[in-house]
Amino acid sequence: MMNRRKFLQATGAAAATSAATSVGPWVHTASAQTGPIRIGLMAPLTGVVAAGGREVVEGFNLYWEQVGKKVAGRDIEVIVEDDGANPDVSLQKARRLVEQRNVHWLVGNILANTGLAVAEYVKGNGIPYFIPVIAADELTQRKRLNNVVRIAGYSASQTPRPIADYGLKQGYKKAVTISQDYAFGHEQCGGFCQTFTEGGGQIVQQFWNPLNTADFSPYLAQIQNLKPDVVFVMETGADASRFIQQFANFGLKDKIQVLYCQNATDQSVIRTLGPEAENLISGAHFCEGRDDPANNKFLADYSKAYNKLPSIYGFSHYSGAMWLAEAIKRVNGKVEDKVNFLNEVRAVKLTGSPLGKTVELDAYGNPVYDMYIRKTVKRPDGKLWNVPIASYPNVGQFWKYAPETYMAQPPYSRTYQGIKKS
C-alpha cells in the first residue's frame, strides 16, 4: 500500500519531470546526435513561381529517397514550408523552421528577394543556410556571410559571361539587351554587357521590362528598328515563354540573332513550347541534353519519378542534397558542430553529380563550373531539350578578373552595367 509520504514523493517527482519537459522549448537543448538531421526546405509552392517551387521540392526529395533517407547512420528529415514567393512570408517561415521545428539548416527559396530576407535572419543566429537557386551576386561577394553557402548554385552574373564571349566569336558587334527589371535581371545583364563590351562589342540599347509583361510588341518593334547584330534576352518563367512566342510570331526568329540567358530556355519554359522554341542558343552549366553517364542516369531517374525532364530548379536542389550528404559523411554525421560542418561543406569536392565532373567552391562560397553554350533541339520523342555546342571550362563568379579587382567595382544595377566606353 502506498502511504501518504510515498505518494507525495511520487507526485512531486512527476510534477518536477513534467515541469522540466515543459521548460524544454525555452532552453536550447543540445539535441542528441542520434536523432534525425532535420532540414528546413523553403520553396514557393504558391504565387508567381509555384511551378518552379514544386520542382525544388521534387529534386531535393528525389536524392534523399535514393539514399533511403539515411546518411552516415543518421536519418534525414525534410520539413517543407511554402514561402509564398514573398519575402515577409519567407522570414516568417524561416523563423518557424528554426525556432519551432528546430531544423539544423535552412535550404531553398527561389526568388532573390526571399533569399536575401532569410539571409538577414540567419546572419543573426548563425544557422547554416544553403541556396542552390538564389543567385544574388552579393551573397557570395561583397556582402557574403559565413553561414550562407551557395552549394550547387550559381551567381547571377556568372552564367551570361560565356555566352557574351561566344557572341563575340560569332562576330557580333552591336548588341541590344532586354531584361526583366529586377536585381537578378540587372546582374545577369551586367555580366553579359561587361564581358561583351570589354571584348570589343557595343551595347546599343538596353530595355527593362517589368516582371509579368504580357505584351512584348513595343519592345520588339524598337529592337527591330535598332537593327542589332544580336539581342541578349534575360527573361524567366512566363515572361520567357511569352517572349519566345511573340518573337517568333513577329517573324523575327529568322531575321535577328538572339542569345538567351539560361533561365529563358530552361526546361521549365520550353517544356510547354513548340517549334518556336527550337534552335535557341543559351549559356549555362546544366545541360540536360548532354550525353554523359551521370547525366543520363539523373534524367532517367527524374523522368521516372515525375514524368518530365528536370529543370534548373530540380537539378540544383538534387545536386544540393547530394552536396549536403557528402558533407554529412565528411563529419561522420556530427552536424551539430556548425562551424566544423560549414567548413566541411566548403571543402566538398562533389563527384558523381549530374554534371559528370568534380565541382568545388571558390574561396567565397560559389561553385566553379564548366559552362556550356546550349542549343534547343527536338528529341526523337518530340520533347525539346538543350544540347551543348561549345564549352568553357572552369568558369567562376569572377570570370577572368582577380576577386579583389572585381569586388572593387560597384554591384550591377540598372544604372551600373559594367559597360566599357569605347
Next chain:
Amino acid sequence: MLNKHYVWTALVLAALALLPFAISGYQTSLATQMLIFATLAMSIDILAGYAGRTPLGHGAIFGVSTYVLIYYVTTAGGSLWVGIALGVLAATGTAMVFAALAIRTSGVYFLLLTLALGMIVWGVSLRWTSVTGGENGIRGTVKPEWLATHVNLYYFTLVVTALMALAMWRFVNSPFGLTLKGIRESETRMKALGYNVPLHVFIGFVVSGFFAGMAGILYAFYNSFVSPSTVELRQSVAGLLMAIVGGIGTLFGSLIGSIVIITLENLVSLYTERWSMVLGFMFIITMIFAPEGLVGKARQLLARRRSRQNP
C-alpha cells in the same frame, strides 16, 4: 458599466503579460506580430468603424514608416530615435496626402481611391531602386540591443500597443470621435448641424495614419527587413480583414481579429499548402453568420441574454 470595462481590460492585459511564460520563443514572436497587426487594424477601424469610410491603403501608410525608419538607420546611418520620428512623420504625411485626395468621396469610391493611392506607394517602392532597393528591399536590424530577445521585444510591443490602444479609445470616444460617428450615421444631418464634414474626416484619416505609422515602426523592429511586399495591397487587405473579423466599430475587436487570422494562417499552413483557401472560407462564414464580427456578435449575444433575464 465603466467598472466592467476596467475589469475586462485588466484581465486581457494580465493574460497578455503572462503569455510569454506559457508559450515558446517562436510563439512569442508570433504574439508580437499579432499585437503589431492589431495596432494596424485598430487604426483602420477608426476610419472604417467610426467614420464609416473603409480604406484599402493603410498597408502603404504602415509600410512607409517601416521604410523610412530602416532606410534612415541602416542606409543613411542616422540615429534610431530620429528615425522613428521621421518614420511616423512620413506615415502621417502620407496619410495627409491620401486624406486630401480621398475625403470628398465615400463608399466604394473611397475604397478604390485609397486602394489606388496605396498602389502608387507600392509602385514607387518597387521602382525607386536607388533608395528602396527595389524588389530586394532594405535589410538591417534597427531595434536597440536590449530588445534582441523575443520576450523583451514582446513586452515592448505590448506596452506600446496598449498605450496606442488607449489613445485610440480616448480618441474615438472623445466629442470629436462622436462627430465621426455622426458622419457615419448621416453626413447630411451633420452638415445641417454645422459641422465641417470633410475637415473632420480629414483629421480622422490623419490620426488613423499616425497610428498605422506607429505600427509600421514596431514592424521594422520586429522584421528587420522591408520590401515592396510590406506596402502591397495584401497588407492593407489583411489589416482590414482583421478589423472586420474582430468586429468593425469595436476597436478592441481588431486584437481578436488579428489573433484569429494570424493563428489560423500559421496553424492551417502546417497541414496544407492551400491555407489561403481555408482562410477564404472562414471569411465567407464570418460574413454570413457574424457580419458584425466576433466581438460584435459576442456583445449582441450577451445583450440578448441580458434582456431575456430582465424582461
